[in-house]
Amino acid sequence: MxxxxxxxxxxxxxxxxxxxxxxxxxxxxxxxxxxxxxxxxxxxxxxxxxxxxxxxxxxxxxxxxxxxxxxxxxxxxxxxxxxxxxxxxxxxxxxxxxxxxLGRMNRVLEHDEQLAYLTVEPGVTFRQAHAWLREKNSSTFITTIGGSPDASLVGNALERGDGRGPNADIFQHVCALEVVLPTGEVVRTGHARFPGAHAAPVFRWGLGPVLDGLFSQSSLGVVTRMTFWLSRKQPYLREFFCAVNDDAHLWSAVDRLQALALDGTLKGSFFFWNDLKAFSVTQQYPYASVGRTPLPDWARDQFREGFGRWAISGALSAPDAEIGALLERRLAAALDGAFQGVPTEANLAMTYWRKRTPQPEAPDPDRDRCGFIWCSVAVPFTSAHAKRGVEIADRVPRLFGLEPNLALLAHSPRCLYLVTALAYDRDVRGEDARAQACYRALTQELAQAGYFLTRAGLQAQELSPPVPDATTELVRTLKTVLDPWGILAPERSEN
CATH class of the missing domain: 3.30.43.10 (Uridine Diphospho-n-acetylenolpyruvylglucosamine Reductase, domain 2)
Structure with missing residues (x-):
């Protein structure tokens, strides 16, 4: 130096x-x-x-x-x-x-139709990947996300984002990372480190310790290349939607659908949305008829007439109609009554929920001073845990004058993500501080109940609970070895 x-x-x-x-x-x-x-x-x-x-x-x-x-x-x-x-x-x-x-690094580097993988640089977006596969008339697709179609595939995977449809746990379906360490040296994970290794894009583990996870939600290196495993489009695809007006029925449905996910009937992700989440996707806050915030119960009840307290949505896919019909019958029995890779900006409407101006044709929540904070925690896929987590996430935002915009995402047959969106207007004086206080209270109460964050953005700095084992010290040791001068993403929390 x-x-x-x-x-x-x-x-x-x-x-x-x-x-x-x-x-x-x-x-x-x-x-x-x-x-x-x-x-x-x-x-x-x-x-x-x-x-x-x-x-x-x-x-x-x-x-x-x-x-x-x-x-x-x-x-x-x-x-x-x-x-x-x-x-x-x-x-x-x-x-x-x-x-x-890294936005200029936006090349699709490799694609294999038979083995269903796509290798990209970090600037490649979900919109770009979809268009590229469509142009190639590919029978494969990559999962989509609830965020912007112009988000990076690599960035989302590294933050362990969740998707829609098959391969919803995106980071579980990637391999062969190329990483530049803070020192400028390059490492490649799995078999990608062996020149000419044919299995590099299809075999995640490689030989020896698995390094991929070191570079997810971390500041230990800059990923410049990644291979994504794609899904095959199925001849049979049926989206489903079920309105639920009774909470007891909802918790019963959670257990029944978990069983269908575990036995393979439901192979992709599916969702439980509360009415406020659906409301915020379909329209902005009804200031003209309500006049004040937060949303009163009578306005919420009006919307529920066409929706319900909760909705369950997802998709069934199968290789043919006969198998699809069988799966439909199993799903219908369980319920009593954009899943193939097309990116959409529909969910971005939530960020404009409390704004008094319409969402523009090209949405940019940063530019438009939308107030928006995600809180996502992991919850075991049982009705008891889902109910306990939802009770907390429904109550705490109300204490701060915010609407409890809630969703349970079936991340796997064993785990749900409980996702709370805190939406507000940054142009209203004091709302930034109020929302941050709400986020702190919500994450702390969920953690006290045993439900911890899956993603920690800037809003979560200094909120990580103390870890009693040696994990934090191990990460610090790795950081010191790989980044001796501390120049890559300093102050990023990696607990």
Whole structure:
């Protein structure tokens, strides 16, 4: 770090910027105030400042960026699509971090139709991947997400996001990561580290310790390549929807559908939505008829007349109609009465729930000062646990004048995600602080009940509960070894 000796912080940054300009080209080291301001804006209050944005074109340039950062002691924070709305968008975890924007790295590198995989760079979005597979007339598809179609495949997988349909646990269905360490060195996981290994894109474990998980929800490296396992389109596809007006029936349905997921009748993800979540997707807050917040019970009751207290939705797929009909009968008995990879912006309507202006044709919750925070916790897939978690998530937002927008996502046959969306208007004075206080109270009460976060965005910093074993110390040790100067995403929580 001799290059920093005797220099002021401003001189250190300027020296690093000069080196980055040489490595990337003048046009890809961005200092314009408007661009920096946009990158510093999220769907909740943040204070971090970004001095510059770097836009590398390939892995070699990412290596150069990190080596320069290390030489000058200037922290960098990597983002892929920058659409991590509700968790911090593209705002760095630490103040003064230069944004390493991987959006230019948007190539589809490899596709195999028979083995059903797609290898991409971090700038490839769900919308782009869908269009690319459609253009190839592929019979395969990649799962979609509830967030923006312009979100990064790699970024979502690394944050362990959840999808719709098959392979909903996205990170469980990836392999062959290429990672640039903070030192600028490159590692490849699984068999990808062996030159010419034919099984690299189809065999996750490789030989020896499995490293993939080290780079998920962490600041231990920058992923520049990843292989996704695709699903095959099924000839038989039927979406289902069931309205539930009685809570007792809902909890009974949770157990019955869990049994169908475990025996393979329901192979993909499915969802339990409460009325407020459905309300916020179909329209904005009814200020004209209500006039105040939070939403009164009578307005909620009016919407329920066409929806119910809860709705259960998902899809059945099968290789032929005969098997599909059998699955339908099993599902109908259990219930008493966009699942093939097409990305959609429908769920983004939730972020505009409390805004008084209409959602624009090209939604951007950061730009439009939508207030939005996700709280997602893992819950065992039983009615008892689902009921207990929902009772907490339904009660706490009301204490802070927010609507309890709730969903239970069938993440696997054994685990549900209980997802609470806190939607508000950042243009209303004091709402940022109120929403943050609500998030803190909600996560703390859920944790006390034994339900812990699955994703921790910027809003969760310093909220991680104490860990009594050696996990935290082990992660710190790995961070020190892999990032000796602490230049990659400093202050990111990795508990």
């Amino acid at each position: 001799s290059e920093t000796e005797g220099k002021t912080p401003a001189e250190v940054l300027e020296a690093a910027l000069a080196a980055w300009r040489e490595a990337l080209g003048e046009a890809h080291v961005i200092l314009e105030p408007e661009a920096l301001e946009a990158a510093q804006t999220a769907t909740f209050a943040t204070t971090q400042r970004i001095p510059a944005i770097l836009r590398p074109a390939d892995t070699v340039q990412v290596q150069a960026c990190l080596r320069i950062a290390q030489a000058h002691g200037v922290p960098v924070y990597p983002v892929s699509g920058g659409r991590n709305w509700g968790y911090g968008s593209r705002v760095p975890s630490g103040d003064g971090s230069v944004l390493l924007d």
